[in-house]
Amino acid sequence: MRAALARLDRMxxxxxxxxxxxxxxxxxxxxxxxxxxxxxxxxxxxxxxxLIDGASRIKADDAERRRLLEIGEKAFASDAD
Numbered sequence: 001m002r003a004a005l006a007r008l009d010r011m012x013x014x015x016x017x018x019x020x021x022x023x024x025x026x027x028x029x030x031x032x033x034x035x036x037x038x039x040x041x042x043x044x045x046x047x048x049x050x051l052i053d054g055a056s057r058i059k060a061d062d063a064e065r066r067r068l069l070e071i072g073e074k075a076f077a078s079d080a081d
Contacts, residue, residue: 037075
């Protein structure tokens with residue numbers, strides 16, 4: 001019984017560690033997007049304001065969503081060159 005509980009505890013810790021690593025990797029990637037956009041040295045409040053404003057715009061306007069998506073896709077494509 002004790003061995004089974006210890007095994008379950010190790011499994012839970014492994015899952016927790018993997019989830020933290022995945023979360024950290026995602027945050028690093030998101031930070032990279034800020035740098036790629038040329039906003040690395042802007043204040044965090046400004047960045048958050050831009051993101052909040054952008055989120056409300058793309059929810060309300062499909063044309064704006066498509067326009068911004070195209071800009072982003074072009075930026076990623078230019079990296080591949």
